[in-house]
Amino acid sequence: MSEHRSKARHRRAGKLLAAGLPLTLTTASLVVYGAAFGGAAPHQASAATTAAAPAWATATADGFASVDALGQKGTYGGRDGRTVTVRTQADLEKYATAAEPYVIVVAGTITMNPVGKEIKVASDKTIVGAGTSGHIVGGGFFLGQGVHNVIIRNLTIRDSYQGIWNDKDHDFDAVQMDGAHHVWIDHNDLRHMADGLIDVRKDSTYVTVSWNKLSDNNKTFGIGWTENVTTDLTVHHNWFRETEQRNPSTDNVAHAHLYNNFLEDAPGTDIASSYGNYSRGGTRMVLENSYFQGMKNPVIKDATATIVQRGNVFSGTSGRNESGGTAFDPKTYYAYTLDKAADVPSLLRSGAGPRPSIGTTGAAASTGAATTLTVAKDGTGQYRTVQAAVNAVPANNPARVVISIKPGTYRETVKVPSNKPHVTFQGTGGSRKDTVIVYDNAAGTRKPDGSGTYGTSGSATVAVEADDFQARNLTVSNDFDEGANQSLSGHQAVALRTAADKVFLDGVIVEGDQDTLLLDTAAKDRLGRVYVTGSYIVGNVDFVFGRATAVIDRSVITLKKRWNGTSAGYITAPSTAADRKGFLIANSAIGGDVSDRTFHLGRPWHAGGDASLDPQTTVRDTTLSAAIRTAPWTDMSGFSWKDDRFAEYRNTGPGAGSASGDRPHLTDAQAADQEIADWLAGWTPTAS
Template sequence: MSEHRSRARHRRGSKLLAAGLPLALAAAGMVVYGAGSDGGGTAQAAAVTAPAAPAWATATADGFASVNALGQNGTYGGRDGRTVTVRTQADLEKYATAAEPYVVVVAGTITMDPVGKEIEVASDKTIVGAGTSGHIVGGGFFLGRGVHNVIIRNLTIRDAYQGVWNDKEHDFDAVQMDGAHHVWIDHNDLRNMADGLIDVRKDSTYVTVSWNRLSRNNKTFGIGWTENVTTDITIHHNWFRETEQRNPSTDNAAHAHLYNNYLEDVAGTDITSSYGNYARGGTRMVLENSYFRGVNNPVIKDQTATVVQRGNVFSGTSGRNESGGTAFDPTSYYAYTLDAAADVPALLTAQAGPRSAIGTTTAAAKAAAAGTLTVARDGTGQYRTVQAAVNAVPANNPSRVVISIKPGTYRETVKVPSNKPHVTFQGTGGSRKDTVIVFDNAAGTPKPDGSGTYGTSGSATVAVEADDFQARNLTISNDFDERAHQSLTGHQAVALRTAADKVLLDGVIVEGDQDTLLLDTAAKDRLGRVYVTGSYVVGNVDFIFGRATAVIDRSVITLKKRWDGTSAGYVTAPSTAANRKGILITDSTVNGDVSDRTFHLGRPWHAGGDASLDPQTTVRNTTLSAAIRTAPWTDMSGFSWKDDRFAEYRNTGPGAGPASGDRPHLTDAQAADQEVTDWLAGWTPSAS
């Protein structure tokens, strides 16, 4: 193979701020860093010497990443160094960029600040998620020229998406390589980024990408960006789902070996495949025993590229499916074993993505399993309904119970009562759209026992009354049909109601029409903090409302038309108690397929005519579409918004506007007291 000849170009620097999300992880031989360390990352406790490192800490790559070349004997990451556990962006960056080898365990969710931040990984590193808990949100990793012997494994890297599908402004990748070699990307869940999930660029070579889930993305996996025919890459056992293009696109790859991958274009979703595997330029590709379902143009090649196909399955595909020329024999470089193509969909849906046994000790994995209940409609779990699993949680449970929900649509109402804290709803599909909890009660829907109607709060599909609740990677919906029930009084239809403290919604969709997301508290004098991150909230009238102290951070708020096709609505309707924080929307996007200047950002809800309330909404550092009115706040039920607390700060987009009497802006000094930490008041949301 030729040496690297292109000159790596690095992107501009970014400022650093971390939001650490800790996970208890007592692993022999690990040093734990993060929330309790000093500013220099001093260890909280001395390292404990273990008789042997776990297998995942010494794992080595297969495929082209295993080949001895360029002075590197295979790819084994940081196995010769210490194992450290990190919980913050600062500590992750410290050890990922260090000159020494490290095995860096990511324990919990790390939200990148600024959005799009890519940590510059140095050679001889293993970066691995602790079980299924290791999440990198809003950013990723960059491997520059000459960086080698790197493993990125068992992580969920997600949600740098900025609301623009074919985004030309935000080059935010999950993993980008510019001139790196000997890299293994394995068992990750990569999704919803602003640009590529994986970019193997500028003569990067000896790369293996295996057992990953790649989903909800446009330009998914690009290889090339050079005229040199240099890259050697193995891509096997990856599940591509709801991805439009570059699945992958392989440009001038000397040897591209693709086998046992599953490319799936899901019918009825808002993402349609443009093409599947693409060989361009001087690429020589061997494509074996992969499964293509519903994909448009599943295999395409340029006239100058060669593609050899063997044993692939094409189900419901259309368009170009091409091969031709001679390529190479992969067994000349490494040994490998093919699975039958017919087995690939079941194999990958079960085994691709993060695994609970990677990144944890045996004791930690067993403890985690003991606190997990599984739900599956088809009977393959412990329970068929989510409510049945909630019912099985012990009253006053002292520790976290994860309700792991397999993909499917669960048409039911669910209530988590106040005596069942520390519950997590975890969707296990490749997309948050795979696992859906939905029902269609409205405020005016008669109860089956004849005791009246449900009322607004009682209409919720999911009602959470227990503290320390979490939901991840799923959709909660109310699909009440207003058009079909015009005679019904009370069209408010809540998807999710929270009436608890320390509620974390991470990577979810909450969708409905009127009154979608009710953020309440257990009582007027009780604090109820809610943190929503990396999520979508969809609705039209007062669809984020209530008296909770709530943060919507790095999320997309999607405006919908009314049932009759008209555009008119209100994003928020806070009913905040005096001397409390209300609703904070920050670093997010407000958009939707609605008419310009038809939506207010909010109005004051004095529930029950209570004049003592002091409703508050602050929208800051957020991109506003042209749907937002030039006077974004309005009155409600005889109460003037000007008597309450409504303000903006440094918003952008066509819906933003200068300060005026109808559009108050915070001063810099005021904004300094209206940050996320001010809202959360000492609580650090922790994915666990």
């Protein structure tokens, strides 16, 4: 079919960011599990053993895919069948094409042979990636006439691109459906394919596409290819980034409900949008609370099509932005809740794409069942304080212990000692703000026993010294009042200190002023890897600092004014060993209510004057507000930042700038060696 398009361009080559690495968790109330896949053969679980199946294995679709029609009661995939785990193309094909229902867990990377292979999926299937490990490379899935009740979820499907930008000879899609119905495509990372990322064709209907990241592609998402006006579909909470056209294009769609999507065309890249949402032919579209950033022709329609727009945000867009006619009321078909359009970019940067909690099972399969300890201030739990629950964890515990913390403000200091690994702090409120652990010690605060002051590291509200620690859905804060304590020497006040390996902070808030988040290691010769995702970090001076190897991914770094109302500060102060990775900030947003050009991205902390250190911070693929200085790095304590490792790559926003002697940028080749996988060095953080 004829499409509104721009001039074809060559595609860029090269490795994409963080292929196969974790994205995020945003819904803290989800049941989460760890991963324990072993062996080469597919693992099969009988129906009898899946009575207590994890939430992802029995999940059902929302939107139009949830509507009872055509003899199908909603979309629930293979939940009534066995769960199998596959690692090869042969096994994936075996179960995906079978007549009986299956939940098929893809645990690893499967490279399609031949390139462009699209596995013909049969009805009643759930195909789900195991955490963030499930990759389909060089091919995808095909759902033919009459195929129904299919869920494709939590996968990365990528790289069938054959070298031609507008490729008409290689119809290699990530997901194509011709005449299918009741299909749910959710939380996938779809990118760099030879043709479409998603093609909903030939009267396919009752389709929901939600929480996906679609990127690095030309003909991204097409719907239609028929004269019949029959298709009903919902497209919500998807992040379209660096996609030229069909975002989506809806051709003769009876009911197209698009809401809370984020369409982003980043400046200075090889891909430029030609249009965003397109309503064609007899389509009736309702477009609500979506966010369009930098898009050309963000919303367009044919003379015969209709678009009703409500609550959308357009930032830096140009060209056609059209609406007109009447459409329909989606709430007559299903219930839904809109997020605020202004929140959509940060929500989708942190929440779109594969999640570590989906597709993983058996957290304690090799170590015994996990234990849960409950904490509640009002006495309705086993313990009234978080520290009391930590104290109850056995020394050298072999299995996961979840400390479930009910909503409330817990004014205490907490320490997880090194002999208590595998501990999870889990806030149980509806928001990470509902459960708060807070105290107000500072470096110069006198200890109650008169033995001196706490010092910077000792000031931490929460100190984690045990490996394999996790925290989610809560706030850790240090509310030391600098203004009221000007006579005190030592205003560093740590909210959270980690001195351990494999620390996973997911969906948390860490807030303070100076020295908020101390990412340390147990000793100079010990590795300390930290992965922070879907979180908020708040502070003003050196508020992310230490010698750990740490990734801050899909998070928001909030800049805060000083106690006296002035704006000046430093985000990172790494103290990295010469043979280690330091701090990586990726896919995030940096900003706050501070003055323009007042904050540095970082400075080198040579702790104790140690000249052998080689501090490192890389900030990449991140949105920088105007608060960031045009020369974003600076010296510290007589050490020049230029002698250490500080760089940017592909940042955007008013605080971004071109490469210069004061602002080094990585080359594409250098950036390929500075991705999340390089930092985590074989560790895949998995929620448990």
